[in-house]
Amino acid sequence: MKFRRSERLVDMTNYLLEHPGQLVSLTFFAERYSSAKSSISEDLTIIKETFEQRGIGSLNTVPGAAGGVKYIVNVNRGEAKGFIDELCRVIASPERLLPGGYLYMTDILGDPQTVNTVGRIIAAAYAKKRVDVIMTMATKGIPLAYSVAHYLNVPVVIARRDNKVTEGSTVSINYVSGSLKRIQTMVLSKRSLAEGSNVLIVDDFMKAGGTVNGMVSLLEEFKATLAGIAVLVESEKADERLVDDYTSLIKLSGVDEKDKSINVAQGNYFAAE
Numbered sequence: 092m093k094f095r096r097s098e099r100l101v102d103m104t105n106y107l108l109e110h111p112g113q114l115v116s117l118t119f120f121a122e123r124y125s126s127a128k129s130s131i132s133e134d135l136t137i138i139k140e141t142f143e144q145r146g147i148g149s150l151n152t153v154p155g156a157a158g159g160v161k162y163i164v165n166v167n168r169g170e171a172k173g174f175i176d177e178l179c180r181v182i183a184s185p186e187r188l189l190p191g192g193y194l195y196m197t198d199i200l201g202d203p204q205t206v207n208t209v210g211r212i213i214a215a216a217y218a219k220k221r222v223d224v225i226m227t228m229a230t231k232g233i234p235l236a237y238s239v240a241h242y243l244n245v246p247v248v249i250a251r252r253d254n255k256v257t258e259g260s261t262v263s264i265n266y267v268s269g270s271l272k273r274i275q276t277m278v279l280s281k282r283s284l285a286e287g288s289n290v291l292i293v294d295d296f297m298k299a300g301g302t303v304n305g306m307v308s309l310l311e312e313f314k315a316t317l318a319g320i321a322v323l324v325e326s327e328k329a330d331e332r333l334v335d336d337y338t339s340l341i342k343l344s345g346v347d348e349k350d351k352s353i354n355v356a357q358g359n360y361f362a363a364e
Contacts, residue, residue: 103138107150108162110162111243112161112162112218114161146166147167149165151163163219164214165215168361172357179341182355188353190348194343196296197231206234209340210239210241217291222243224248224291225237225293226249226250227247228277229249248284249283250279250309252275252276260281261280262312264277268302279313284315286313289318291321292320292321297324299326307320319336322358325342327343339358342358
């Protein structure tokens, strides 16, 4: 079947967006559309320019017989800031306040569109770094970890607080919970993480950082390298913060149960700019 150029452009764009971080050869596209490689190269140039102008990402070209193109995710700075500001407004609703000063976040982390956008924003910050695996804890942050993993084209490993028979032998550590100030256990299947992997830790909420710090310690048992730490929400007034170097989208600066007020602002995501 012979494709018109407009059809090729639409289908190629869709394919690249669905396969971020994957090297795609010109031969693959040429055979897919029954077109000459020179035509494919021209199409990719158009897509590349559009991606860069819109802040969607970039197309990296790898020369040679085994080369091709690779889509690297990015975000439009203005759109990302607008999204985070809107998310701050949503989180600041007094109706989210739960007894004990906790916030109701289940609906946010259960909304595919929101999780997809958050994952894209986080992935964009680490797209040019070497990340082999996304690691998270068995909490509400799992969907977020999978979203980031999709945009970086890497697998997800999940640390748990108890053993699962289906995961085989595990490595376990004890860590101090930053918020609860008590010893807890964290386990990870031996088969889930290869030695020497570069790991990006992703979590939905960080208070003192005890859980995140526990995951960092667990990586040491696998002789893995920490590529970064990214969280959706951080608590600004956490005592004895156990983690210093991290990326956050939203900062929770205060909760007043009496007045039913929640103060949130942009995190440090744009601080490096």
